[in-house]
Structure formats: structure tokens, C-alpha cells
Amino acid sequence: MADTRVQVLLGTGLTVLSHPLMYVKVLVQIGHEPLPPTIGRNIFGRQVYQLPGLFSYAKHIIKIDGKAGLFSGLAPRLCAGTIGTIVHSTVLQRCQEEGKPELPGSCEKGEDGSLKHVVNETTKEMIARCCATVVTHPFHVITLRCMVQFVGRETKYSGVFDSICTIYREEGILGFFAGMIPRLLGDVLSLWICNMLAHLINTYAIDDSMNHMGEIKNCSQTVTGFFASMLTYPFMLVSNLMAVNNCGLAGGLETPESRGKHEPR
Secondary structure, eight states, rough: OOOHHHHHHHHHHHHHHHHHHHHHHHHHHOOOOSOOOOEEEOOTTTTTOOOHHHHHHHHHHHHOOOOGGGGTHHHHHHHHHHHHHHHHHHHHHHHHHHHHHGGGOOOOHHTTHHHHHHHHHHHHHHHHHHHHHHHHHHHHHHHHHHHHHHHHHHHOOHHHHHHEEEEEEHGGGGGTTTTTTHHHHHHHHHHHHHHHHHHIIIIIITTTTSTTTHHHHHHHHHHHHHHHHEEEEEEEEHHHHHHHHTSSSSGGGGGTTGTOOOOOO
């Protein structure tokens, strides 16, 4: 329980700090381009048109909604993070307890690096993540729709409870789980790719006699996690677009003109 509380507190802090970045990312994903492109240079020194970066986009949001505008949708995201951490920790602990009798009399140290051990641990983590994702996806949908309101300046989703009532009234129960399938697929694929690649690297590319072997293995886990997130990014993108598609907001309409996109010249 103490570890769960620490995870919740750390997760809350990281969520608050990273929220403006996610806000800008979501607006870019739906194709909202409120600022004209500027002339810059690519890596070859050639002049090209470039879309505004993160800080330019954030300044635009601050100019319209103030600094507090960068934290639109933070409340449901904090709810999702807190509930998700508790569910994940509870399910994972239950899986660990049920999995203990499966290895009677075995040497735990000898199996830590085996493929069977990695598959067992990854399966338990997958079950815990899937449970947390299913439980918290309604809050994820509300978070995205609160952010997308910036495009059309709507106030349809103004709070967590009001948003829950609005979605249930207009779309029913299924509205809370819009885009959940690609999100689950992305999470599962990312987890397995990351852990399997890390296992292969740690087993066949890293010598146990190397100095600072623990730090090297942690680094390989980080690198493979980043690589897996890049490979599964399309699933996250599709999930976010499905969550806001035709939800009654200008940013969720299908036509480019309704999202305020510039016509190509």
C-alpha cells in the first residue's frame, strides 16, 4: 500500500508537468494548425516550410486562454492516473501471489534471466495494464475531448461529472470506450516488443562479466521501450482520433475545413 501511494504521488507530479506537452500533441494529432508555417532549413541546409514547434504552439494557447489554458483536461487525466495506478498495482499483486506456486522448489536467481521467466512476468504485466486501461479509458476519452474543445472554443465538456453525463446521454455506455481497442493493442504490442527485445539484448549482446552490467541492462530496457513506443505510435494515434471523432465538437468533425486546417496551396 505504501508503494502504491508513492507511485500515485509521483505519477500525479509527472502528469501535471507533462500535461501541456500532451495538450499540444493532441491538437497536432487532430490536425489543428492555427499558426502559419514559417521558413526554415532542414538538415541539408535547404529552405523549407516548417510548422510551429511545441513552444510556439504553447505560446499561442497561453495568448488565448492564459497559462491555465495549458492544463485543460487535467482533472480527468489525474483521475485516470490515480485509479489506473491503484488497479494496476492491485491486479499485478494478485497475479504475483497466484503465480508463486507455479515454480515449487525452483531457484529464483537461475530463472530471472530465462525466457520462461520473462514471458511469465510480461504476461502478468499485460493483464495488469489491460485492466487499468479498461477501467480508466472513460477518463481518457473525457481528457481528450476537453482538450479538443480548444479548436471550436466550446464548453461542452466542462467537468468530470458533467462530461460523464453528456457522454452517457448522447452516446450511451459505448461512448466511454471509443478508441479503446487500438489503445489496448498498442499497449500490449509495446510491452511485448520492449521486453522481448530487452531480453534478447541482455542475453546475447551483453556479457555478464562487463562492468556496470546492471546500468547497461537498465539502459537497454529504456532504449527498447522507446523503440517499441515508436513502432506502436499509430495505434495510439488512431485511438485518440476515434475517441474524439464526431463527438459534437468542431475538432472532432471529419472535414478538414471544420477543424480549421489551411487549404494546400
